[in-house]
Amino acid sequence: MIGNRIGDRYDIIGTIGEGGMSKVYVAHDVILDRDVAIKVLNYDFANEEELKRRFQREALSATSLTHANIVNIFDVGEEDELHYLVMEYVKGLTLKRFILENGPLEPEKAIPIMLQLVAGISNAHHNGIIHRDVKPQNILMDEDRNVKITDFGIAMALTATSHTKTNSVLGTVHYLSPEQARGGMATKKSDIYSLGIVFYELLTGKLPFSAESAVAIALKHLQEETPSVRADFPSIPQSVENIILKATAKDARHRYVSADAMYDDLLTSLDPARANEPKFVIPFDEDETRALPIIKDAPSLLDSEQTMKMEPVRLEPEPVKSVPVPQEKKRKKWPIVASIAILIAAAIAVLYLTGMFDQQVTVPDVLGKDEADAIALLEEKGFVIDDKLEQPSEEYEKGEVFRTIPEANKERDKGSAVKLYISTGKETMTFSDYTNRDYDSTKERLDRYKFKSIMPEEVFDDQPKGTILRQDPDPDSEVVPGETDVVFTVSKGQETRMLESLIGYTDDQLNKYARSSGFNITVSKKSNSDTIPTGQVMKQEPTAGQSLPIGSEVKVTVSKGPAQKPVKTYVKRVKIPYEVIEDDGSSEDGDEEKSPQTVRIYIQDRENSMTDPIKEFEITEDTEEQITVELEEGQRGGYKILRGTTIIEEKTFDYKDIQ
Secondary structure, eight states, rough: OOOOTTTTEEEEEEEEEOOOOOOEEEETTTTEHHHEEEEEEOOOOOOOHHHHHHHHHHHHHHOOOOOOTTOOOEEEEEEEEEEEEEEEOOOEEHHHHHHHHHSOOHHHHHHHHHHHHHHHHHHHHHOOOSOOOOOOOGGEEEETTTTEETTHHHHTTTTTTTTTTOOOOSSSSGGHHHHHHTOOOOHHHHHHHHHHHHHHHHHSOSSSOOOOOOOHHHHHHHSSSSOOOOHHHSSHHHHHHHHHHHTSSGGGGGGGGSSSHHHHHTTTTTTGGGGOOOOOOOOOTOOEEEOOOOSSSSGGGSSSSSSBBBOOOOOOOOOOOOOOOOOOOOOOHHHHHHHHHHHHHHHHHHHHHHHHHHEEHHHHTTTSSSSSHHHHHHHHHHOOOEEEEEEEESSOOTTEEEEEOTTTTTTTEEOOEEEEEEEEOOEEEEEEEOTTTTHHHHHHHTTTTOEEEEEEEEOSHHHHHHEEEEEEETEEEEGGGGGOEEEEEEEOOHHHHHHEOTTTOOOOHHHHHHHHOOOOEEEEEEOOSSSTTTTEEEESSSSOOOOOEETTTEEEEEEOOOOOOOOOEEEEEEOOOOOOOOSSSSSSSOOOOOOEEEEEEEESSSSOOTSOEEEEEEEOOOOOOOEEEETTOOOOOOOOOOTEEEEEEEEEEEGGGGG
């Protein structure tokens, strides 16, 4: 099929899935330029013109359904004896697959899904269409968790096929209403029953009724009340459980009167006022005198032919009308009766001794024997092997017989058939991929499978705390829960460390701290500082004392010293006179010898202070000296000139006074 074009417009691209009745492909509609899903029926309509017309009629009626929660049917066609439906293509997965991967769901997540399902079914009912086969496999979910129901009309269209016996039931037995299991007419309330079973599966992750045969499951739908979801999950409100109990009532009269009523009940089911409402109980009906027969030995049901097509179950035996027998005149008959009995007994004895009657043989106990040994022993006793079924067994090893029909020690005719059940080992399950999920919710979900152990190994990681990083067993591996230890590597969040104060750190100190702490330290900028020396950290972000994940970025600001301010320069030339000391006449030759005089110059500016002189020298005559004072904006300065101890000149001024 893939690569072909059907209907002159649908190019088959690939396979989506396959079931017992059909195979589904994804195709491209070349006329409308869109992808569609094409369901090709696995049925030969040859020589069944009436059935073909019925299928087309029912399928076409389903095309009238237009609702957000119903898969649209665009076209119905036939080509080369292939009958197909062209439907809306929903990219996603079936609700069954969603439940397997995510179930059980909390009520807060399950109810929005149910509201969509019930809304879709309600729309169909208002249009006079009953689904008849509501099940998660017929429900699609897109990437935004919008659900859409598919296969409307298919069950009804094929009910009369030669694949079913007269009055038999076409449908999936796990979701089958009691009236359908009895071979009765499916009604709108049959869909409501199936919706209740789907709701049960959403909340628990499992089906309410299970058994080793379709017949046994159907009988449970007829005889047993739906199990309580609160028994496994006590946190589910009673108001939510009541919806399931009412929808799955055995008598359709006790179910919701319509899908609309069920929808309204779902809307308010999580209201706090309804959390502790009384449990739904079937109303007592004194006129209800018919009771379903209880079959206590469920395994014996498998003595009959197992088939998914359920024959109607008679609710009560037909009354036998007594026929009046004319009264004859009493007379002694016992001599005649005794003679006849003796003759019959003698004949039976002769026939038995001559082998005319089949001999009764005791079925040997072959439980625990391997298949070959069991068959050899049974054949030795005169039995033939009817069928061999392979099923899981918790008690018997793979390849061993764990059950026979008839059972051991039963008397059966020599040459009669025995059915063998061969163990495939303990029941396995496919272990899903749980990475990137929350550990606590995953463990709660897996606990119901009773794994040998479920243990976390916590490691530091960038993923949020509680996220599953790795798992053992690997995804998609087949495991026996009771023999399997599950180990999840779980993130405990990022490793953290307290950030120290980096103020005053030099470049070398920063590099050393970065290596020891694991922080990523970067210099974001450099700024002037009047207090922090050049090259040292003056600011950090985040601030010290915070607990940060290893690898976090820490930004620092490094000082480049005080900021440069505007400078003005004061310049003046000052004459420093030499002080002449008068001669006292002691000099013999009359020539004066001048003694040197010490001069000290002090300046207060941005570079100097009055503490020490900037210049010191001696003079023997008047001397002129240039004074230079450099002041920064806002600074006060000046100068002072001493000759010996005498102040020759002194002056102070502000930055603003300098012209």
